[in-house]
Amino acid sequence: MEADDDAALMATFVATRDRRVYTVLFDRHHRSILRHVQRYVREPGQAEELTQDVFVRVYRTKQYEPKTKFKTWLFRVATNVCLNELRRPERREKFDVIEEGREPKGDGPSPEGNVAGKELALRLEQALAKLPPNQRAAFLLARQDQLSHEEIAQTLDTTVSAVKSLIHRALEALRRDLSEVQMEAGS
Amino acid sequence: MSEHHLGEELLAMAEGGGALSEARRHELHQHLGSCSACQAAVAETQRVLAMVEKLPSLEPSPAFARALSTRLDQLDAEAEDTFWARLKAALTLPRLAGAMALAAAVVLGVLLLKPTPEPNESLEVLEFAEHLELYQDLELLEDLDVLEDLEAIEALEAGEPG
Ligand SMILES: [Zn+2]
Numbered sequence: 001m002e003a004d005d006d007a008a009l010m011a012t013f014v015a016t017r018d019r020r021v022y023t024v025l026f027d028r029h030h031r032s033i034l035r036h037v038q039r040y041v042r043e044p045g046q047a048e049e050l051t052q053d054v055f056v057r058v059y060r061t062k063q064y065e066p067k068t069k070f071k072t073w074l075f076r077v078a079t080n081v082c083l084n085e086l087r088r089p090e091r092r093e094k095f096d097v098i099e100e101g102r103e104p105k106g107d108g109p110s111p112e113g114n115v116a117g118k119e120l121a122l123r124l125e126q127a128l129a130k131l132p133p134n135q136r137a138a139f140l141l142a143r144q145d146q147l148s149h150e151e152i153a154q155t156l157d158t159t160v161s162a163v164k165s166l167i168h169r170a171l172e173a174l175r176r177d178l179s180e181v182q183m184e185a186g187s
Numbered sequence: 188m189s190e191h192h193l194g195e196e197l198l199a200m201a202e203g204g205g206a207l208s209e210a211r212r213h214e215l216h217q218h219l220g221s222c223s224a225c226q227a228a229v230a231e232t233q234r235v236l237a238m239v240e241k242l243p244s245l246e247p248s249p250a251f252a253r254a255l256s257t258r259l260d261q262l263d264a265e266a267e268d269t270f271w272a273r274l275k276a277a278l279t280l281p282r283l284a285g286a287m288a289l290a291a292a293v294v295l296g297v298l299l300l301k302p303t304p305e306p307n308e309s310l311e312v313l314e315f316a317e318h319l320e321l322y323q324d325l326e327l328l329e330d331l332d333v334l335e336d337l338e339a340i341e342a343l344e345a346g347e348p349g
Contacts, residue, residue: 048248174235
């Protein structure tokens with residue numbers, strides 16, 4: 001895995017402390033980092049706060065060697081920030097709360113197929129919330145961020161074979177959860 | 188094969204098998220032809236993947252970037268305060284004071300070389316330490332223990348992912 005343009009920009013920022021360079025990196029990556037943080041912390045305000053923590057760490061970085069893609073490095077910083085937060089006992093119980101009993105949002109009368117689609121989307125969110133954080137992160141890093149297995153392994157500090165297993169187990173759990181929904185709907 | 192079905196290769200098959208070798212893909216296709224459980228699993232997997240693609244992503248709130256900017260400004264201000272406190276302490280040590288005087292002389296030299304000096308520019312000599320960045324640019328000062336300590340602490344706080 002090679003360093004990319006953003007890794008070079010990060011090296012420039014660390015050397016020059018030029019806030020304009022930092023802002024370019026922030027603009028390019030804050031949305032995907034916020035999305036990644038939400039894989040660990042669902043509450044939007046808290047997710048934004050942790051995403052800020054990630055970019056504060058980036059800002060305070062004094063040593064940086066552009067050896068890998070910047071995005072991979074940044075996802076790894078974000079994962080560390082999230083896992084540290086999850087380890088805090090007073091915060092732990094707040095995480096991964098499945099919003100049970102939440103009604104699917106309806107926009108008045110709509111075709112039956114659309115209602116079923118919304119119900120399924122809601123169940124997908126709930127099924128994702130039930131996954132262990134590492135499974136959810138590995139699966140969504142692959143599907144939403146198009147990270148390779150090797151990049152995910154670096155991000156989550158694990159091996160490529162562990163990543164494959166995490167993704168497989170996540171997919172199995174989602175499939176199981178969502179096929180139950182379909183069976184319920186069919187009965 | 189009939190016992191193990193597709194296993195971890197289910198995802199690859201749900202995506203069309205492009206990630207597998209041709210021989211393996213052919214083998215699994217044959218299994219799929221005779222196993223309704225795996226056919227259903229592939230169809231369900233494709234459905235889940237399609238749903239995941241449609242997941243909405245959260246937009247940051249309007250206050251998000253501003254809040255971060257404020258935090259960075261505070262960090263800059265704190266770094267400057269810490270730097271001055273340490274500098275003050277360092278200046279009580281004679282050998283460091285000597286180095287600082289040398290640095291001041293260098294800065295003074297640079298300022299005097301400017302083509303159109305302003306009348307009050309000599310004041311800048313006293314303010315030469317105002318920005319941490321300036322110090323980091325002065326290789327002369329890199330041997331000062333106090334600066335190394337400061338940077339080591341900051342590197343630790345930054346928590347390098349490595
Ligand atoms: Zn089968």
